[in-house]
Amino acid sequence: MSYRTVEIRWIPKTAAEWRVFTASRKEAARLWSDLVTRHHRLRRRALTWPSKARWERWGKGRYPGLSAQSTQQLIGEFCEAVHSARQLRTTGHADARYPWKKPRYHDVVYTNQDARVRNGCLLLPHGTSGRLRLLLPRALPGRLMEVRLSLATVRLICEMEEVPRPQQRVIGVDLGVNTLIAATDGDKALLISGRAVKATVQYRNKRLASCRQAQSTKTQGSRRWQRLQRRRAKMLAQTHRRVRDLLHHATRQVAEAFPGATCYVGKPFYDAAEHSGRRHAHQVSSACHAQLIGHLDYKTCGAIQVDEQYTSQTCPVCGERNKGRRTYRCRQCGLTAPRDVIGSVNILAVGRHHALAPGRSVPNAVHWVHPVKYPGPKPGSS
Numbered sequence: 001m002s003y004r005t006v007e008i009r010w011i012p013k014t015a016a017e018w019r020v021f022t023a024s025r026k027e028a029a030r031l032w033s034d035l036v037t038r039h040h041r042l043r044r045r046a047l048t049w050p051s052k053a054r055w056e057r058w059g060k061g062r063y064p065g066l067s068a069q070s071t072q073q074l075i076g077e078f079c080e081a082v083h084s085a086r087q088l089r090t091t092g093h094a095d096a097r098y099p100w101k102k103p104r105y106h107d108v109v110y111t112n113q114d115a116r117v118r119n120g121c122l123l124l125p126h127g128t129s130g131r132l133r134l135l136l137p138r139a140l141p142g143r144l145m146e147v148r149l150s151l152a153t154v155r156l157i158c159e160m161e162e163v164p165r166p167q168q169r170v171i172g173v174d175l176g177v178n179t180l181i182a183a184t185d186g187d188k189a190l191l192i193s194g195r196a197v198k199a200t201v202q203y204r205n206k207r208l209a210s211c212r213q214a215q216s217t218k219t220q221g222s223r224r225w226q227r228l229q230r231r232r233a234k235m236l237a238q239t240h241r242r243v244r245d246l247l248h249h250a251t252r253q254v255a256e257a258f259p260g261a262t263c264y265v266g267k268p269f270y271d272a273a274e275h276s277g278r279r280h281a282h283q284v285s286s287a288c289h290a291q292l293i294g295h296l297d298y299k300t301c302g303a304i305q306v307d308e309q310y311t312s313q314t315c316p317v318c319g320e321r322n323k324g325r326r327t328y329r330c331r332q333c334g335l336t337a338p339r340d341v342i343g344s345v346n347i348l349a350v351g352r353h354h355a356l357a358p359g360r361s362v363p364n365a366v367h368w369v370h371p372v373k374y375p376g377p378k379p380g381s382s
């Protein structure tokens with residue numbers, strides 16, 4: 001079974017809707033903050049964290065402004081957050097933090113027993129806070145499993161039926177920063193520029209820094225501070241949408257260039273990037289790679305992750321290992337090709353033969369494209 005998330009933009013329209021919306025999000029935040037307090041208290045006394053079932057019994061009836069299912073769902077999320085923080089700390093990530101934030105508002109989560117679709121409307125119950133009713137813009141792609149109500153966004157997680165897709169060929173996909181996607185089936189290669197994504201992320205970071213700088217001279221919570229906070233949220237939402245759009249266009253191009261293909265995707269290998277001091281490049285890429293893999297998985301015949309260690313350094317013809325810049329040059333056999341093409345050829349070999357196998361050929365037909373159209377004036381037009 002696969003899952004698809006449908007995002008709809010929604011904001012309450014009437015005063016009554018706003019009341020229900022705010023009350024439920026405040027109640028969710030109260031539950032979360034109570035759990036944070038209790039977790040902190042237990043940790044300070046070195047007591048063990050009780051099981052999820054015990055917390056569910058504890059939460060029963062305490063939060064009348066939420067439905068019982070939403071309460072359980074949020075408790076489950078908190079327990080998962082505690083668990084993953086504990087796992088990270090035991091595996092040597094000492095800076096991993098347990099949930100600590102006590103928010104004023106928190107997203108409300110609904111199960112499919114709570115949230116119901118009736119006549120094209122989504123009904124969301126909240127115990128004593130009231131019920132929200134919102135119109136769905138289109139039919140859902142599958143069975144509704146979970147709903148998440150955030151500020152201005154409602155996320156509907158749907159379960160999709162597995163449609164058998166005829167597999168015709170396999171391709172190797174290398175993900176990067178400057179070249180967002182390099183894909184090859186052995187005969188031709190498609191390189192998609194990642195400059196637009198990188199520029200958007202850099203622009204976002206720059207604007208975030210200047211917002212922080214401006215806010216540091218204001219009193220927290222003051223009107224000027226709030227104005228900056230709103231500007232920041234707007235900018236973040238804009239850049240998020242822009243990146244999402246670019247990623248969708250890029251993966252669509254791969255799906256159209258190689259119809260009916262199963263992708264072998266290099267598993268992002270971030271430790272190397274961190275150790276070599278390319279922290280920034282790492283931040284740019286880590287934000288998008290998981291999303292890219294998700295998009296590829298449903299737009300093509302599935303994405304399988306393989307180990308990408310040394311795939312961009314090893315010569316696919318003779319097997320010699322060379323370090324290179326953007327253009328790869330082999331010292332032994334004199335092969336010259338774009339580095340990302342080498343990476344995708346090797347990933348394809350790893351996917352097919354479970355090891356780096358020399359003796360491949362490198363595709364001559366290399367096609368460079370931008371995810372959308374060429375940004376800026378057309379080359380040679382001025």
Ligand SMILES: [Zn+2]
Binds near residue numbers: 316330332334335
């Ligand atoms: Zn070579």
